Amino acid sequence: MNRYEILNQVYTNKVKTVIQENYRIKTIEIDHRMDCLPGQFLMVWIPGSGERPMSIGNADPLTISVANVGKVSGEIVNLVEGDRISYRGPFGNPFTIPKNAKKILCIGGGYGVVPMYFLARKAKEAGVNAIAVIGAKSENDIVWEKQLFVVCERVHITTDDGSKGKKGTVMIEVNELVEDVDAVYACGPEKMMAAVAKLCREKKKFCEVSIERIMKCGVGICGSCAINGKLCCMDGPVFTGEEALAMEEFGK
Amino acid sequence: MSIQSEFFGKKMKNPILLASGIIGMTRGSLGMACENGCGGVISKSLTLEPRKGHEGPNIVETECGILNAMGYPNPGIEEGLREFAGWKREEALVISIVGKNAGEFAELAKKVELQKNRVSALEAVISCPHTPGYGTMVGQGTPESVSEITTAIKENCSLPLIIKLSPSVPGEVKAALAAEEAGADAINMGNSLGPGMKIDIHRKKPVLGFGIGGLSGLPIKPIAVRCVYDIYGAVKIPIIGTGGINAGVDAIEMMMAGAKWVSVGTAVYYRGQDVFAKIAKEMEVWMKLNGYSRLEEITGAAHEQI
Ligand SMILES: Cc1cc2nc3c(=O)[nH]c(=O)nc-3n(C[C@H](O)[C@H](O)[C@H](O)COP(=O)(O)OP(=O)(O)OC[C@H]3O[C@@H](n4cnc5c(N)ncnc54)[C@H](O)[C@@H]3O)c2cc1C
Numbered sequence A: 001m002n003r004y005e006i007l008n009q010v011y012t013n014k015v016k017t018v019i020q021e022n023y024r025i026k027t028i029e030i031d032h033r034m035d036c037l038p039g040q041f042l043m044v045w046i047p048g049s050g051e052r053p054m055s056i057g058n059a060d061p062l063t064i065s066v067a068n069v070g071k072v073s074g075e076i077v078n079l080v081e082g083d084r085i086s087y088r089g090p091f092g093n094p095f096t097i098p099k100n101a102k103k104i105l106c107i108g109g110g111y112g113v114v115p116m117y118f119l120a121r122k123a124k125e126a127g128v129n130a131i132a133v134i135g136a137k138s139e140n141d142i143v144w145e146k147q148l149f150v151v152c153e154r155v156h157i158t159t160d161d162g163s164k165g166k167k168g169t170v171m172i173e174v175n176e177l178v179e180d181v182d183a184v185y186a187c188g189p190e191k192m193m194a195a196v197a198k199l200c201r202e203k204k205k206f207c208e209v210s211i212e213r214i215m216k217c218g219v220g221i222c223g224s225c226a227i228n229g230k231l232c233c234m235d236g237p238v239f240t241g242e243e244a245l246a247m248e249e250f251g252k
Numbered sequence B: 001m002s003i004q005s006e007f008f009g010k011k012m013k014n015p016i017l018l019a020s021g022i023i024g025m026t027r028g029s030l031g032m033a034c035e036n037g038c039g040g041v042i043s044k045s046l047t048l049e050p051r052k053g054h055e056g057p058n059i060v061e062t063e064c065g066i067l068n069a070m071g072y073p074n075p076g077i078e079e080g081l082r083e084f085a086g087w088k089r090e091e092a093l094v095i096s097i098v099g100k101n102a103g104e105f106a107e108l109a110k111k112v113e114l115q116k117n118r119v120s121a122l123e124a125v126i127s128c129p130h131t132p133g134y135g136t137m138v139g140q141g142t143p144e145s146v147s148e149i150t151t152a153i154k155e156n157c158s159l160p161l162i163i164k165l166s167p168s169v170p171g172e173v174k175a176a177l178a179a180e181e182a183g184a185d186a187i188n189m190g191n192s193l194g195p196g197m198k199i200d201i202h203r204k205k206p207v208l209g210f211g212i213g214g215l216s217g218l219p220i221k222p223i224a225v226r227c228v229y230d231i232y233g234a235v236k237i238p239i240i241g242t243g244g245i246n247a248g249v250d251a252i253e254m255m256m257a258g259a260k261w262v263s264v265g266t267a268v269y270y271r272g273q274d275v276f277a278k279i280a281k282e283m284e285v286w287m288k289l290n291g292y293s294r295l296e297e298i299t300g301a302a303h304e305q306i
């Protein structure tokens, strides 16, 4: 053996495409086909700035969607086609689709739709129908709607201000849709995910949510992302609704 | 045959401790490490004020071990003690503190003294290789500084005191002697090695956000073993052997060098969260196979004259 194997190397590849989704979110397609699953994430590194977890939106080409909210995300959205992007991963546990599921519900808020698209796409490939619900503040905040249309049977939209779809939270749609699906998935604000998880408990539906915490190492050793005895990066970020509801911090 | 140990008057199911800074940010995650088989836990190191730590990447894997530059992200001593207060488990809880100077260590010790209920010991880290203002970056490993810090803590906290030294500072035996003389109750040898650096050759940049970081994992074991061996020959207080313990035989080796206990960090990365139970099992199997019945027969065995 010439070299020891590195479990988690830093990849550097070219940015293939950059898509401006709205006033603050950009989607970045990377010239890399990665072996990864919906719900997993990358640690994206901008030399000289920092490193942040980003959900994977697609495996081929490897895709992320980034909201410009601060230091590192602000650097990532400045990347243009042909630039190089560096990252480690994939990390975390993916979503799971129960064996006998025929129809699933994918609920995304904000950039939470990113892993929901990837999940719906994988579901479709496996012959499972997906229905999507996108929740947003207003019309301008909706992203990945077109992509979801391609892989979902239907896409429902709710906005806080009623500028598109139904006015209100995703729950107005979810309350009805939950009845005829076999599994429910949510990624977005914790209050929303908590409401979804509680509904699924009541309706006895399989439910998984994706939880965000500040992550530093990404590989389960530093403990920064600890949430009630679990590590978000290793044990999550996908947790069952019941696991999430058992966490004191969840949904606060 | 038993791998039971004892930690300042407390029974331990095995001599394996969770090393400081590994998953131990919350009471919940320390509890998880216990569920996963360790005999005791050492908390994340706490500073007087909350710290965000260094910008990422905070860890990077190399061909031989991992480099980390966390920069002591922690909620500060007050919040940290609140978090760890109410420890109800059987396993020993050690609170780790880190200060810029003897004065800060004294203040930290005072705060721990007020909440020492259920805490088995206090560990003072003077050996971090990659945080400005702390550890080896400000020369805390010298015998003079060790003596000053140890005295300052002992004057303010009645808990057993462990001084965590660096394997990178020459003269570790003198430092250990200084700690013992000033009243320390145990030595932890030791922290991560270095600092070291990993450069990404595609980006032509050091990977770690802080540029440099401490090396941990298997590659540092020979150095940690040698340091423990030398210190065991010089001091009477017990030693925690730390650095590169990945399997049962590594723990046995470290104990033969002179460690009464071992602490395990990076192996969590290589072998999973239940690495403690794995190492404990491997120690048992090895001892049985080789005719040992108690850990006392192992600690310091490499020093015996035949
Ligand atoms: C598992 C996981 C998956 C993630 N997936 C994505 C993703 O697909 N797309 C994406 O854009 N981000 C994602 N994030 C969030 C991302 O990692 C960063 O937290 C975020 O980009 C902010 O980093 P920054 O350096 O830009 O902001 P910082 O400079 O660190 O913070 C600037 C300000 O932004 C606020 N802020 C921090 N994080 C967020 C946030 N998530 N949303 C809103 N405000 C925030 C801070 O409170 C602060 O006030 C994910 C996080 C996790 C844990």
Ligand SMILES: Cc1cc2nc3c(=O)[nH]c(=O)nc-3n(C[C@H](O)[C@H](O)[C@H](O)COP(=O)(O)O)c2cc1C
Pocket (backbone or CB within 6 Å): A217, A221, A222, B019, B020, B021, B022, B044, B045, B059, B068, B070, B072, B096, B125, B164, B190, B191, B192, B215, B216, B217, B218, B220, B242, B243, B244, B245, B263, B264, B265, B266, B267
């Ligand atoms: C991610 C990480 C964080 C650490 N944080 C601390 C810390 O806060 N305090 C401390 O005393 N040592 C800290 N250390 C050092 C470890 O406790 C240990 O001494 C060192 O890693 C060598 O042991 P190992 O090879 O088993 O990991 C840290 C190590 C790592 C890898």
